[in-house]
Amino acid sequence: MIQSMTGFGKATLQLPTKKITVEVKSLNSKGLDLNVRMPSLYREMELGLRNQIALKLERGKVDFSIFIESTAEQTSTKVNVPIVKAYISQLREVYADADETELMKMAVRMPDTLKIERDEIDENDWVQIQTVIEEALQNILNFRRDEGASLEKEFQLRIGNIRQYMTEALALDPERVQAIKDRLQTAISELKVNVDENRFEQELIYYLEKLDITEEKVRLTNHLDYFLETINGTEANGRKLGFITQEMGREINTMGSKSNHAQMQKLVVQMKDELEKIKEQVLNVL
Secondary structure, rough: OOEEOOOEEEEEEEOOOEEEEEEEEEEEOOEEEEEOOOOHHHHHHHHHHHHHHHHHHHOEEEEEEEEEOOOOOOOOOEEHHHHHHHHHHHHHOOOOOOHHHHHHHHOOOOOOOOEOOOOOOOOOHHHHHHHHHHHHHHHHHHHHHHHHHHHHHHHHHHHHHHHHHHHHHHHHHHHHHHHHHHHHHHHHHOOOOOHHHHHHHHHHHHHHHHHOOOOHHHHHHHHHHHHHHOEEEEEOOOOHHHHHHHHHHHHHHHHHHHHOOHHHHHHHHHHHHHHHHHHHHHHHHH
8 A cells, every 4th residue: 555755643751750742744755854853962862763764754854853841840950049149249339229139130131140950861761752752653654554545546536537538539539530531532532633542542541550549558558557556566656656657648648649639639638637636646655
């Protein structure tokens, strides 16, 4: 079954002192375009995390985020008391009439009045965070599979429509051939010249062979079958489907150039319209 590159996955974990939330979003892209946002505390884990995401998601424009919300009563941010006292002392020299409250308000706005005690990575915490990351990645994979199932139904509908229009076009072939013969015979008669009937038949056969669309019909049918076979495969195949649609387009275009029949050309236009809808959706396939 095919997968879409579009998806969303989310998972959360409540630890004793913090809440961990992991979100993954993806859109279509030619390759893997990965953007990772995570707290600076865990930056040293980023390279391994990128490899982990690439292995799971393969392609797409991916935004991956880890959010950490502290739920502990204590905080790692402390007031830098000596710095604040020094600021107050200096401000008192400038604003001799200001009371202590006003001096304090001014002092805490100055640089370096707060200090952050850097935490070290807790290996046990990271092991638990890894389980949330895996859960979020699995959720986005499930989302991609569901989207892929919808795309598969859309492809089957469009492929069926192309087959139907091709069948209708082929049904017009006898009428088209007769119209071409009549048109040529009328043109010859209007010239009012004697024509060798055998030579005329030979030239007519040669002309009609150049306009014959049997080979295009066979090749297009093979491409349609191969497209359906590919979407039922087990490997990521968005690029392959793109190549197949290019081949389908060549055969449809050749049918249009050879048709030389108004109604058949309308059917070819409808086939092209269905193919363009397929091409648009193929861009979303993994």
